[in-house]
Amino acid sequence: MPSYLEKRSIRYPIFGLMGITVVLLGLLAYYNWLLSILGVILSFPPFYYIFKVDAVQRKETEEYITTLSYRVKKVGEEALMEMPIGIMLINDEYFIEWTNPFLASCFDEDTLVGRSLYDVGDLLIPLIKQEVETEIITLHDRKFRVILKLEERLLYFFDVTEQTEIEKMYQEERTVLSIIFLDNYDDLTQGMDDQTRSSMNNVVTSILNKWAVDNGVFLKRVSSERFIAVYNEQILQQLEKGKFTILDEVRETTSKHNIPLTLSIGVGTGVSSLPELGVLAQSSLDLALGRGGDQVAIKQTNGKVKFFGGKTNPVEKRTRVRARVIAHALKELITESDKVIIMGHRNPDMDAIGAAIGIQKIAEMNKRDGYIVVNFQEIDTGIQRLMTEIQKKEELFSKFISPAQALEIASEDTLLVIVDTHKPSMVIEEKLIHRLEHVVVIDHHRRAEEFIKNPLLVYMEPYASSTAELVTELLEYQPKNVKVEMLEATALLAGIIVDTKSFSLRTGSRTFDAASYLRSLGADTVLVQKFLKEDVETYIKRSKIIENVYFYREGIAVAKGQPDEEYSQVLIAQTADTLLTMDGVIASFVISKRSEYTVGVSARSLGDVNVQVIMENLEGGGHLTNAATQLSDVSLDEVEERLQNVIDEYMEGRKKV
Numbered sequence: 001m002p003s004y005l006e007k008r009s010i011r012y013p014i015f016g017l018m019g020i021t022v023v024l025l026g027l028l029a030y031y032n033w034l035l036s037i038l039g040v041i042l043s044f045p046p047f048y049y050i051f052k053v054d055a056v057q058r059k060e061t062e063e064y065i066t067t068l069s070y071r072v073k074k075v076g077e078e079a080l081m082e083m084p085i086g087i088m089l090i091n092d093e094y095f096i097e098w099t100n101p102f103l104a105s106c107f108d109e110d111t112l113v114g115r116s117l118y119d120v121g122d123l124l125i126p127l128i129k130q131e132v133e134t135e136i137i138t139l140h141d142r143k144f145r146v147i148l149k150l151e152e153r154l155l156y157f158f159d160v161t162e163q164t165e166i167e168k169m170y171q172e173e174r175t176v177l178s179i180i181f182l183d184n185y186d187d188l189t190q191g192m193d194d195q196t197r198s199s200m201n202n203v204v205t206s207i208l209n210k211w212a213v214d215n216g217v218f219l220k221r222v223s224s225e226r227f228i229a230v231y232n233e234q235i236l237q238q239l240e241k242g243k244f245t246i247l248d249e250v251r252e253t254t255s256k257h258n259i260p261l262t263l264s265i266g267v268g269t270g271v272s273s274l275p276e277l278g279v280l281a282q283s284s285l286d287l288a289l290g291r292g293g294d295q296v297a298i299k300q301t302n303g304k305v306k307f308f309g310g311k312t313n314p315v316e317k318r319t320r321v322r323a324r325v326i327a328h329a330l331k332e333l334i335t336e337s338d339k340v341i342i343m344g345h346r347n348p349d350m351d352a353i354g355a356a357i358g359i360q361k362i363a364e365m366n367k368r369d370g371y372i373v374v375n376f377q378e379i380d381t382g383i384q385r386l387m388t389e390i391q392k393k394e395e396l397f398s399k400f401i402s403p404a405q406a407l408e409i410a411s412e413d414t415l416l417v418i419v420d421t422h423k424p425s426m427v428i429e430e431k432l433i434h435r436l437e438h439v440v441v442i443d444h445h446r447r448a449e450e451f452i453k454n455p456l457l458v459y460m461e462p463y464a465s466s467t468a469e470l471v472t473e474l475l476e477y478q479p480k481n482v483k484v485e486m487l488e489a490t491a492l493l494a495g496i497i498v499d500t501k502s503f504s505l506r507t508g509s510r511t512f513d514a515a516s517y518l519r520s521l522g523a524d525t526v527l528v529q530k531f532l533k534e535d536v537e538t539y540i541k542r543s544k545i546i547e548n549v550y551f552y553r554e555g556i557a558v559a560k561g562q563p564d565e566e567y568s569q570v571l572i573a574q575t576a577d578t579l580l581t582m583d584g585v586i587a588s589f590v591i592s593k594r595s596e597y598t599v600g601v602s603a604r605s606l607g608d609v610n611v612q613v614i615m616e617n618l619e620g621g622g623h624l625t626n627a628a629t630q631l632s633d634v635s636l637d638e639v640e641e642r643l644q645n646v647i648d649e650y651m652e653g654r655k656k657v
Contacts, residue, residue: 086144086157090117094125103157107140124155136160172234177268177277179285180208183293185225188259200259207253211246215239229265236269236298240308244296247309251294262294270301291446291462305449307613323470326459327477330440333456334366337415337438341406343373343428345421347569350531351466352420353383354495355442357488358471359417360399365478371399373406373428380570381538385531386494389487396487403429410435417442420467422460423450423621442470444499446612448621462623465511468495472514489523494531501577505625534574541567542575545590549579552644553651556609557585561592563636569600573628576602587611589647591639594630599639603627610650617646 086103090096094117104112107120117124123137127148134147143164147156182204189197201224208227212219215238218230247263254261266285268277280299287305288297295309334340340363344352356372363370379387390397401409406429410416416436422443424430433439433452440457444464464470472492475484496515500507503515519525545567549559557579561567572590579588587609594600601618603611604626611627618639620629631639 084159086155086159088112088155088157090128090153090155092153094118094128096120106142106144106157106159136164172232172237174233174269174272175274175277176231176233176236177274177281178229178231179266179281180219180227180229181264181266181285181289181293182225183262183264183289185261188261189224200254200257200261203253203257203259204250204261207250208246211249233269236267240298240306244308247294247296264288264293265296267296267298269298287447287449291448307616323473324477326457327474329457330362330459330474331366331478333415333438333440334363334368336413337368338411338413339363339409340368340370340415340417341373341410341432341436342370342417342419343406343432344419345423345426346375346428347378347380348374348383348420348428349380349495349570350382350386350491350498351468351495353386354491354493355419355467355471357396357491358468358475359419359442361482361484361488362471362475362478365480365482369399371401371406371409373403373432374400375403375428378428380568381535382498382531382570385533386491389527389531393485393487396485403432406432407435412437414438415440418452418455419443419471421445422452422458423448424452425450442474443467444470445621446623448616463508465506465508466496466499468492468499469511469514472496472518473510476517484521486522486524487527489518489521490527493518493523493525494528497528498532499626506623538571538574541571542578545572545575545592546578551584552647555584555586556647557582557588558640558643559588559590560636560640561590563593565593566595567592567600569594569602569628572600572602576604580604580606589643591636591643593636598630598632599634599636600630601628601639601643614643614646614650617649618642 084102085100086106087100088096088103089098096112096115096117099112104110112120117128121137121139123139124146126132127135127137127146128150131150132148134145136143136145138144142159143161145158145160147158149155189200192200205221208219211217212229216231216235220228222228244265247265250261250263264285266281266283266288268280268282268284271277271280284297284299284305287299288295288307291297291307295307298306298308300306340359342356342359342363344356348356353372353374360370360372376387387397387400390400410432414436415438416432417440418427418433419442421427422441422445424433427433439452439455440459441452441455442459444461444467446462447460459470459474461470468491475492493515496511496518497503500511503511515523545559545561548561549557552558559575559579561572572592576588576590579585579590587603587605589611590602592600601615601620603615603622605611605624607625610624612622612624615622615627615629618629619631620627622628631642634642
């Protein structure tokens with residue numbers, strides 16, 4: 001039988017037909033009233049039948065609607081009261097006016113009516129005040145997705161406890177791939193006999209195997225210096241909480257056997273594809289090794305990188321073979337270019353300027369013009385003294401150009417050499433990096449997560465004292481058709497002396513070799529001292545900052561500049577250096593305003609405290625013993641508080657280890 005809807009759809013055309021019939025009978029009556037009467041008589045029975053059927057249909061429709069309304073109302077009431085969805089009505093004072101039984105049962109209460117949200121679920125208050133439409137919160141050990149209807153003062157609660165537990169389980173069970181590398185294995189085993197090498201391998205393998213068993217890690221040695229470790233995210237979280245104590249265990253155990261062996265670990269995580277995990281793990285390992293080794297690097301899915309370890313000074317293990325290879329590669333790149341543009345970091349120091357002058361000389365030796373980018377508004381007193389001497393050498397001074405001039409002369413075949421930094425955000429003119437495809441990076445800082453994209457050549461040696469030292473070694477392997485002038489050699493020597501604090505910090509045998517070579521080229525140590533002299537006003541400023549020094553923790557000195565005075569980066573760095581010479585100080589931090597909206601922190605240590613890790617947590621970076629950061633739109637007190645929190649976190653991590 002047709003439904004009532006189908007009947008109603010038939011009804012309207014029939015009534016239309018009846019109307020047409022009446023009109024036709026009226027027209028017929030005009031012409032022949034007898035035929036019209038006959039038509040009316042014949043039409044009466046079907047019209048009567050149609051009206052009767054329509055009355056029946058109306059009654060059926062009314063009954064159907066009444067029944068349906070009742071059913072819908074009943075279903076709505078049952079859904080409201082019995083479905084596993086919590087419903088809550090509140091008033092403007094955050095008191096509960098009504099809840100359905102399901103929500104009350106979730107709170108183990110007979111009724112919640114009349115209770116305050118501050119007592120029942122204070123986590124809901126911020127959600128309502130901030131007008132957050134949906135949020136997942138925890139109430140009575142269960143997870144609820146809360147949907148807020150602010151105008152109706154209505155809250156819906158969807159229990160997602162099982163869903164979140166499944167998601168958590170999925171996250172924890174995801175595969176993590178690590179590559180474990182023995183940093184200096186080749187160097188250590190080069191002169192060993194078979195018995196000693198075998199003994200060392202047994203020591204390291206037993207430590208790593210025990211670590212793998214204790215932590216549920218699958219470990220496989222794939223070469224003499226490389227292991228592959230497979231585990232899951234849950235295990236990784238536990239290893240992070242323990243700050244990867246395996247690094248300290250290997251270092252301390254092998255040092256007892258007079259074998260200074262360290263580990264570097266690259267971790268790939270956050271993706272389900274095994275090839276991608278492998279790429280991430282290798283990339284993380286490269287980052288750890290680029291920062292000097294003896295640490296763990298974990299690349300996260302958001303692009304950030306976590307670092308653990310790095311508590312020791314990098315072991316000097318670069319060879320002259322590598323320096324010669326880099327020198328040859330640099331020579332090839334220079335000869336293939338039309339000109340060379342050299343650029344350091346903003347507010348350049350002696351190391352950046354000295355290294356830039358050295359690269360300019362290398363370009364000249366290879367018969368190419370080299371130009372050094374300098375912003376003369378951003379140079380300190382020492383660099384100004386150096387530039388005054390350079391001005392006396394017209395040919396050399398003409399090679400110094402402004403950022404605007406560099407952008408103007410740059411062409412497709414120009415080679416850009418970045419010295420003393422590898423961060424795009426720190427160079428003098430970032431537009432040059434984006435404009436030029438041929439880029440070389442020469443730096444001695446530990447590699448940070450921010451790095452210049454796709455350089456042709458990278459020469460990063462974190463165990464070198466300075467970039468000037470690296471450039472000096474490259475100079476030795478260049479054609480000797482052009483003589484290195486005394487002032488050029490002096491600038492390079494000044495860069496080494498400044499970064500080593502007169503050969504007292506971060507100084508290896510290669511540092512003295514480079515200094516000796518520069519001295520043989522005529523470098524003037526007296527002139528270096530002239531460049532490094534400071535005026536009385538600077539000395540007084542530094543002394544006033546030191547007056548405010550206090551020990552935040554044992555051996556950790558913190559000093560803060562005046563809140564209404566701006567200080568140069570060089571001044572606060574010198575202040576941190578001075579504090580480090582004080583008795584009982586193993587690490588120093590100096591906080592001061594750099595500009596109206598910027599606060600700088602300069603950090604120094606003797607090696608017991610890794611100030612690089614501390615500064616990285618404040619958006620900065622540097623070396624194990626020498627680091628800094630700059631923070632915008634914050635006050636001195638805010639930076640001081642953040643620094644203290646980071647120091648606390650770092651020291652607590654050391655205690656756990």
